[in-house]
Every structure is written in structure tokens, then in C-alpha cells.
Amino acid sequence: MSFQSKNENKEKAMATPSSLASVAANARKPGTNTLGTNALGIGLEARSVHAWFGKHHALANVSLDFPAGTVTALIGPSGCGKSTFIRTLNRMHEFIPGAAMAGEVLLDGKDIYEPGTDVTKIRLKIGMVFQKPNPFPSMTIGENVLSGLKLAQLKNANKDDLMEECLVRAGLWNEVKDRLNAHGGSLSGGQQQRLCIARALAVNPQVLLMDEPCSALDPGSTLRIEETIKELSETMTIVIVTHNMQQAARVSDFTAFFLADGGPGEMIETAATSQIFSQPRDQRTENYVTGRFG
Amino acid sequence: MTMLENKGPAAIPSPREITTEPRFSDKLFRAIVTTGGLSSLVILGLIAVFLGYQGFEILAKEGISFITTSEWTVEVDSFGTITNTTFGLAAMLVGTILCAFIAVLIAVPVSVAAAIFLSFYAPASLKRVLVSIIDLMAAFPSILFGFWGLFVLMPSAEYWAKLINRYLGFIPIFEVDPPIFTRSPFIAGVVLAIMIIPIVTSISREVFSQTPLDRIQAAYALGATRWNVIRTVALPYARGGIVGGSMLGLGRAMGETVAVYTVLNIVYQINWQVLFGAGGNVASLILLKFGEAQPYEIKALMAAGLVLFLLTLFVNFIADQIVAKSGSKGR
Ligand SMILES: Nc1ncnc2c1ncn2[C@@H]1O[C@H](COP(=O)(O)OP(=O)(O)OP(=O)(O)O)[C@@H](O)[C@H]1O
Numbered sequence: 001m002s003f004q005s006k007n008e009n010k011e012k013a014m015a016t017p018s019s020l021a022s023v024a025a026n027a028r029k030p031g032t033n034t035l036g037t038n039a040l041g042i043g044l045e046a047r048s049v050h051a052w053f054g055k056h057h058a059l060a061n062v063s064l065d066f067p068a069g070t071v072t073a074l075i076g077p078s079g080c081g082k083s084t085f086i087r088t089l090n091r092m093h094e095f096i097p098g099a100a101m102a103g104e105v106l107l108d109g110k111d112i113y114e115p116g117t118d119v120t121k122i123r124l125k126i127g128m129v130f131q132k133p134n135p136f137p138s139m140t141i142g143e144n145v146l147s148g149l150k151l152a153q154l155k156n157a158n159k160d161d162l163m164e165e166c167l168v169r170a171g172l173w174n175e176v177k178d179r180l181n182a183h184g185g186s187l188s189g190g191q192q193q194r195l196c197i198a199r200a201l202a203v204n205p206q207v208l209l210m211d212e213p214c215s216a217l218d219p220g221s222t223l224r225i226e227e228t229i230k231e232l233s234e235t236m237t238i239v240i241v242t243h244n245m246q247q248a249a250r251v252s253d254f255t256a257f258f259l260a261d262g263g264p265g266e267m268i269e270t271a272a273t274s275q276i277f278s279q280p281r282d283q284r285t286e287n288y289v290t291g292r293f294g
Numbered sequence: 295m296t297m298l299e300n301k302g303p304a305a306i307p308s309p310r311e312i313t314t315e316p317r318f319s320d321k322l323f324r325a326i327v328t329t330g331g332l333s334s335l336v337i338l339g340l341i342a343v344f345l346g347y348q349g350f351e352i353l354a355k356e357g358i359s360f361i362t363t364s365e366w367t368v369e370v371d372s373f374g375t376i377t378n379t380t381f382g383l384a385a386m387l388v389g390t391i392l393c394a395f396i397a398v399l400i401a402v403p404v405s406v407a408a409a410i411f412l413s414f415y416a417p418a419s420l421k422r423v424l425v426s427i428i429d430l431m432a433a434f435p436s437i438l439f440g441f442w443g444l445f446v447l448m449p450s451a452e453y454w455a456k457l458i459n460r461y462l463g464f465i466p467i468f469e470v471d472p473p474i475f476t477r478s479p480f481i482a483g484v485v486l487a488i489m490i491i492p493i494v495t496s497i498s499r500e501v502f503s504q505t506p507l508d509r510i511q512a513a514y515a516l517g518a519t520r521w522n523v524i525r526t527v528a529l530p531y532a533r534g535g536i537v538g539g540s541m542l543g544l545g546r547a548m549g550e551t552v553a554v555y556t557v558l559n560i561v562y563q564i565n566w567q568v569l570f571g572a573g574g575n576v577a578s579l580i581l582l583k584f585g586e587a588q589p590y591e592i593k594a595l596m597a598a599g600l601v602l603f604l605l606t607l608f609v610n611f612i613a614d615q616i617v618a619k620s621g622s623k624g625r
């Protein structure tokens with residue numbers, strides 16, 4: 001594990017909104033993953049996605065591409081539909097009674113909502129980290145990390161190595177390595193969230209959706225997670241919802257700005273992250289990223 | 295820094311006592327709920343005292359043989375005066391436990407399956423209908439279960455009993471000798487199972503429905519099938535509740551009187567052969583004898599009641615231990 005860029009990151013953590021553009025400019029450029037897009041597939045595409053909760057139209061007409069091996073940040077004020085959108089991307093939206101959606105979500109060009117699709121396979125390929133940590137309290141820490149393998153009935157020859165690797169990547173290894181047999185619920189909130197990240201990594205998803213993964217974390221763990229996100233983007237496509245502009249600027253290649261202006265939430269603008277933070281096309285985006293609004 | 299040095303090592307204080315002074319409304323409410331909470335204890339205690347007082351004479355006379363022997367006779371001379379009595383409950387106690395365990399063994403898997411179906415698979419409209427039917431079943435008079443068990447269930451249960459006997463007869467408890475299959479503990483157990491299924495189902499369904507949604511979603515998001523979600527999230531969460539519900543069912547099965555009385559052939563001899571048409575049951579014995587009992591025999595029945603009461607308490611105590619051990623882990 002390389003911690004070389006830690007100091008650099010600390011500086012970035014203290015960046016003020018006015019210097020966001022320069023942070024974003026320093027961030028990794030898209031398409032620099034070493035594995036090439038073939039191993040990653042061609043990514044995820046949302047086509048005219050709408051979402052409803054009963055009669056409430058929560059999200060309107062969002063079309064967004066997530067090219068393979070990139071990190072896309074979703075930003076926007078509270079209640080604008082970011083979580084709703086991200087949950088349509090791995091078919092978690094449909095668990096809410098009365099929820100409905102329209103449009104298409106294409107994984108490697110195939111619609112994941114197509115009738116006859118094995119939805120468990122879809123969710124295995126499109127992993128998710130929730131806003132609120134939700135480890136399995138009946139399992140130990142170690143079992144939690146490997147729970148995805150068990151749940152999806154996957155085989156892995158070297159479980160101990162995998163467990164350690166995932167916990168290291170999630171920045172939790174040092175804190176739990178001596179008590180892997182303790183219960184998942186015995187960790188602090190931030191530790192639980194990192195455990196959930198480790199759990200999502202263990203099944204090696206093609207796409208990882210993260211809904212404010214750092215909202216319960218301290219700055220140190222947050223940096224660790226950001227490191228992880230950057231490493232993961234070599235082998236995964238990542239979508240991250242965040243309220244932290246600096247975080248969006250630090251980790252993402254592309255940023256999409258969402259806004260609900262009275263009506264359903266919409267995507268106002270999407271572009272390379274550096275552009276969103278330096279010269280957004282839409283006035284509302286500029287107001288939001290400069291903190292003048294929202 | 296210097297200040298700290300001057301101070302030297304700080305003495306570690308002993309923890310403070312933390313008290314709160316509740317408001318009047320809170321005290322009043324507390325008094326009301328305390329009364330409610332203690333009333334069950336008081337009622338239970340009064341019943342135990344009553345039974346103990348009534349049955350003391352018999353217990354003192356019979357001693358330990360009251361629960362270790364099986365004979366129950368009252369001899370009277372031609373004037374109706376009692377000449378000799380023997381009271382032994384062993385056959386009835388064994389029968390009670392046997393029937394209740396058969397009932398729980400059958401009822402729990404069925405109930406858990408039903409609860410899983412209702413909580414995770416049934417469409418909303420069907421669920422509503424089934425839930426009200428199950429609740430209705432819980433309130434059904436037990437004499438009707440008894441009649442139904444006797445006239446409808448018995449013939450087919452007899453068929454099943456014969457089948458079990460044919461293929462598993464080499465196991466001692468499934469032996470039947472001589473071949474009498476009607477009115478057996480097995481059939482009583484099946485009737486009891488049907489009676490406690492609503493209770494166990496309702497309680498299990500209730501705990502399943504409380505499974506935290508975020509945990510269920512976490513499992514689904516990891517690519518779990520519905521069955522896997524149930525197995526790894528819902529069942530561990532609900533285990534304590536299911537055990538508790540089963541124990542309530544067990545208690546009900548041990549105390550059930552009329553239904554067992556209707557279907558079971560009561561015999562004053564310990565019988566472990568569950569398919570054989572002879573069994574015992576403390577509550578049914580009391581019902582059987584109460585009508586024409588002399589005052590002296592009634593005392594014996596009271597003592598029998600006390601023993602049943604203590605047996606139920608004991609089983610519930612064991613159950614609580616099990617729940618306490620297994621309950622919190624999945625929460
Ligand atoms: N389970 C639900 N039932 C009904 N309406 C919902 C539900 N979840 C969200 N909504 C509504 O959908 C809209 C979008 O909510 P969503 O959770 O996607 O917002 P968000 O952008 O993630 O906000 P935040 O940043 O606060 O997490 C809101 O108006 C919200 O009230």
C-alpha cells in the first residue's frame with residue numbers, strides 16, 4: 001500500500017472552494033487506467049432515467065455515461081435525487097414499495113432492467129456502499145468481509161488473503177486485525193462503514209456505487225477511502241455521491257450536478273470535474289460549487 | 295504544559311452516583327404501569343398458593359411417589375366412604391411432555407415456513423387474507439379442534455402413523471405393540487400442533503417483519519438471492535423471537551385440556567410409544583376426574599394442577615435461558 005501522496009492529500013483536504021478548480025486540475029485524468037477498457041467492459045450508461053415514489057416524481061430524464069475505469073461524482077443539494085438515481089443503477093430502487101422507474105440502464109450495452117435478467121448477477125457486478133453503515137451484526141468482522149462470497153455462493157481459494165486485502169484497501173486492517181472474530185456491530189460507526197466498503201470490494205464488482213461513503217468518517221479514514229477509490233478506478237468504474245466539494249474534486253474524473261427546483265430532480269450539467277469546478281456552463285452549477293447556493 | 299507538571303498525577307475519582315428526580319406525571323405513570331406489571335406476578339402467586347394449599351395434604355401423604363408412580367385409584371366401600379387411595383402422576387406427566395413436544399416438533403417448522411412465506415413471498419392481498427385467517431384460528435374454541443381431530447384427522451393420521459411404524463418401527467418410540475393406532479399421543483400431538491401453529495406463526499411473522507431493511511438491502515446489494523437474504527439476515531435476526539414463540543406454543547400445548555381429552559386415550563401407565571393408542575395428560579386427567587370426584591380426590595387433582603403449573607414454569611424457565619443465549623446475537 002502506498003501512502004506517498006498522503007501529504008499532498010492533506011493539503012488538498014484543506015483546500016477552500018476557491019481553489020477547487022486547481023485541485024480538480026491536479027486530479028487523475030480520465031482514461032489512464034493500466035488495464036485498458038476491455039477488462040473493464042464499456043461501463044455503465046443511464047438513458048432517460050425517471051424515478052417515482054408512488055405518485056411522487058423524484059427524478060426526471062437523467063442520461064449519464066459512466067465510462068469504464070472512471071470515477072464520477074454526483075453532487076447536488078439534499079433531496080435532489082442523487083440517492084434515488086444511484087439506486088436505480090443496480091436495481092435497489094425497486095425494493096421501496098410503490099417505487100417505479102422508466103428509462104434504461106445499460107451495463108456493457110445490455111439493459112439491466114430487461115425482462116429475464118438475473119438481477120442477483122447484476123447486483124454482484126454493480127456493488128454498492130450505502131449512506132448508512134449496515135454490517136451484518138450476526139457475523140464476525142471477518143465473516144462480514146467475506147459475506148458477499150457466501151451470499152452469492154462464490155468460491156475463493158484464499159479467503160484469508162482476500163479478507164486482509166479488502167480490509168487494507170478499506171483502511172480498516174490495522175484497527176481490526178487482532179479482532180477479526182469480534183462481531184460486526186462492535187465497531188464504531190466509521191469503522192462499520194469501512195467494513196461495508198471492504199465487504200463490497202470482496203466480490204470484486206465491475207462497478208461500485210458509493211452513496212456518501214465518507215459522511216460518517218473522520219478525515220483520516222476519508223483520505224484512506226479516497227486513496228482506495230483512486231486505486232480501484234484502475235480496475236473498476238466508480239460512481240460516488242458526495243456533499244463534499246473537495247472530495248468530488250480530489251477523486252473524480254467527471255462530475256454531474258443534480259438539482260430539484262420545485263419539480264423532480266434533474267441533472268443540470270455534467271462534464272470533466274476540472275471543468276465543472278473551473279468553468280461550469282450553467283449558472284446554477286456555478287452557484288452551487290462556489291457555495292453561493294443550496 | 296507547566297500547569298500540568300505542577301499538578302502532578304491527577305487522582306482518578308470514583309464514579310459519581312447519577313440520579314434523576316422524575317416529575318409527578320412520570321411518577322404517576324410509573325405507578326400505573328408497575329401495578330400492571332406486578333399484577334400478573336400476584337395472580338400467578340395466588341394461583342400457586344391456592345393449589346399448594348389445597349393439594350398439600352395429598353403431596354405430604356404421597357410424597358415423591360406422586361410424580362414417580364402411575365396408579366390413580368380411589369376405592370370406596372358400599373356406603374361411599376373412601377377406603378383406600380393411590381395417586382400417581384408419572385404416566386400423565388410423561389404423556390403431557392410427549393404430546394407437547396410432538397406438537398412443537400410439527401408446529402415450528404410449519405409455522406416458520408408460513409411466517410417466511412407471509413413476510414417475504416406472499417403478495418400483499420393474499421397476505422392480508424392469510425394473516426386474518428391465522429389470527430382467527432388462534433381464537434378458535436379448542437373443543438372444535440378436538441372434534442375435528444377425532445372425526446376428521448384421526449383416520450388419516452392413523453394412516454401416517456402406520457406408515458411411520460412400518461418404516462421406522464425399529465426405533466423404540468415408533469414401536470406399536472399391540473397394533474392400536476387410534477387415540478395415540480401422536481394424534482393428540484398433531485391436533486395440538488394445529489392449535490399452536492397460529493401462535494408460533496404470528497410471533498415469527500412479527501419478528502421477521504422487524505428485520506432491519508438496511509440489512510436486507512445490504513444483502514441484496516451483494517448479489518444475494520431472496521432465500522440467501524432470509525437465511526443470512528432474517529433468520530439470525532428472528533431466531534430469538536422464533537424460539538420465544540415456540541416456547542409460548544409449548545406452554546399452550548402442555549396446558550391444553552379439552553382437545554387432548556377428546557382425542558387421547560388416557561391410560562394409567564407410562565407409554566413412550568408415541569404411535570400407540572395410550573397416553574396421559576395432566577390437564578385432561580383433571581378434566582376427566584373432576585366431575586365425579588370426592589372432595590378428597592379433588593385435593594389430589596389440585597396437587598396435580600400444582601405439578602403441571604410447576605412443570606410449565608420450569609419449561610418456560612429453560613426456554614428463557616435458551617432465548618437469552620441465542621437471542622441477541624443476530625440483532
Ligand atoms: N423511500 C422514499 N419514499 C418516498 N419518497 C422518497 C423516498 N426516498 C426519497 N424520497 C424522495 O425522493 C426525493 C429524492 O430523494 P433522495 O434520497 O434521492 O435525495 P438525495 O439527493 O440523495 O438527498 P441527500 O443528499 O439528502 O441524501 C426527495 O424528495 C425525497 O423526499
Ligand SMILES: [Mg+2]
Nearest residue numbers: 082083131211
Ligand atoms: Mg442521499
